[in-house]
Amino acid sequence: MTKDASELPEVPDQVTNQVADEPEIPEQLSAALNSLSPSDALRELLSLSPQARLDALLALSPALAANLLAQAPNETAVEIVGHLEPDRAAEILALLQSDVQADLIGELGTSGAEAILSELEFESASEIRRLSAYDGDTAGGLMMAEVFRFREADTVGKVLRDIASADDDFERYRGQHPYITDDNGHLKGVASLRGLLTAKRSATLQSIMTVPISVSVDTRLDELEDLFDAHPFLGLPAVDDFGVLVGVVARSAVAEAVLERAETQSLKRQGLVGDELRSMPLWLRSRRRLAWLSANIVLNIIAASVISAYEATLAAVIALAVFLPMVSDMSGCSGNQAVAVTMRELSLGLVRPIDAFRVWLKEISVGVINGIALGLLIGLVAWLWKGIPALGLVIGLALALNTMLAVSIGGVVPLLLKRIGQDPAVASGPLLTTVTDMAGFFFVLSFATVMMPWLVK
Structure with a gap:
């Protein structure tokens, strides 16, 4: 070892x-x-x-x-x-x-x-x-094949002798309880260490074992996480379709997999595809980052072109510049919440691309409520801050509509990307950011253009 x-x-x-x-x-x-x-x-x-x-x-x-x-x-x-x-x-x-x-x-x-x-x-x-x-995100992909197993007819004394004599080899079981199987390898029970120490040495494992909580090799990572959250086990036995004990899923392995998945998704949203380390070749790291940054140049030019089209309006009502980033940022936050929910439901298998319309109905319902609430709040702030009621109306209406648009995109786009074979974690972020920025700028500046007589004193 x-x-x-x-x-x-x-x-x-x-x-x-x-x-x-x-x-x-x-x-x-x-x-x-x-x-x-x-x-x-x-x-x-x-x-x-x-x-x-x-x-x-x-x-x-x-x-x-x-x-x-x-x-x-x-x-x-x-x-x-x-x-x-x-x-x-x-x-x-x-x-x-x-x-x-x-x-x-x-x-x-x-x-x-x-x-x-x-x-x-x-x-x-x-x-x-x-x-x-x-x-890799199932019990089969996370389990280890080393299992501390015994037969139903084995005695408590035999188990204790094996534990005492295993020496360093016992470490490979990572603190597992003894699992009991029949002659064909089917999982029958588990024995607690307390039960082993308090039982007679001549007692069979069958007489002291309890029915264990087991998982199928196809159990997904999120379900495993929920099981370990609900129970204080260090490991769970994994069985195949026939109930044969084939491995043990350790709590530490599930925790590491959950953390790794979260880190990977976070890196993807920031444009880092793969687990980059600075020990990797320079050109590989540069190429991976440039692929994202180059695409973002185009997306930002598209968003900036909206502002360029309304330069006269922005120059006439300079107060709009204060609220433009607020509208786009708050809408983006709402959209990211929708993306996170869809990504989680995708990983759990609760939604598929065919469910896009149902997902949109759910999201737009939330978007209408949150959009109106946020629009009223920021509209009131704009009115009181600048003393122009029309400015509050422009900013509030723009944020309300942009929030509805953002949650629609955030909820549905990952499903559409999944449908065409693209990675939702990589592409959803830039699409959401670009559209919410562009739409937010458009809503604010176009409404301001229409209401110019009431904005300029």
Whole structure:
């Protein structure tokens, strides 16, 4: 098993400097990384050039290399494994938990994955293939195949002896309770540690077990999150369509998956496709960002063209400039709320593109109420601030209409993008922002043009 961070020695600063200053010497590099805690070692490893990084992994012990890969961001770990020779990659991979193995193999190309799997034992390779075939956001994709299992006829004494003798191997079960299966592997029960300690050593597990809460391998991430929120379990057993126990989903794995999904969606909304790290190649990072920024130039020009068309109105009533960003920003916030709800319902499987009209009806109902409320509020502010009743009417009406438009777009556009095969998380944001900006400017300036006699004193 790999060492825990607490088991590694403290690092003098000169060791860290040695890693940065002498990456060309694998032996010294290995010694430096071995003296660091895993988190510090990973940080230093990612600061090296790609070639020096590979040299370091070749010089490290397989146990430490596996520990570093397990902690590395998934995209980085996949890149590193993909550049290793298959035999070295397999040697490191064999020391990882089965769920981590499946994640890495699942994201490698077919030829690279098979080359590594061919170096592993047949049983291990088959297990990894099975796990990597599941969707990553399901219980099957998150579970680990290592299960602390026993038969119904096994005694309490046998379980306690196994726990006492398992030594370091027991760590791979991550604190699981013993699960009980029949001779065909069907899940029958679970035994609590309290029950094991208080029962007679000769008692069978069947006599002390309770019926467990289990999940199907197809259970989605959101449902798993709800289950762990409702119950204090460290793990839940996962069964296949026949009720056979095939793995255990750890609470920590679900928490990490939820956090990773939230981070990924947040990055996508900000125009970062993929999990970018500064250790990645410069041109790759630049190309990914430019793809988003270049499109945004066009979208912003479109929005700015609306203001340009009403320059005379804006010049005559300069107070409008104060409220233009308020109208577009508040409408954008309403639209983003609608996007978030649709994205969540998409992930839960509660809506499909065919439901677009129903979703729009739901959103426009909220948009009318919130639009009128926000319009009255900001209209009153504009009137009292500038002392022009007509200005309050223009701003309030513009915000009300733009809010209705924003929630309509935010609720429906992700479904339409899904329908045409585009990623809603990436494209919904810029479309919503552009349309709400353009429409907000148009509503304010066109209403102001019509009401110019009452706005100019």
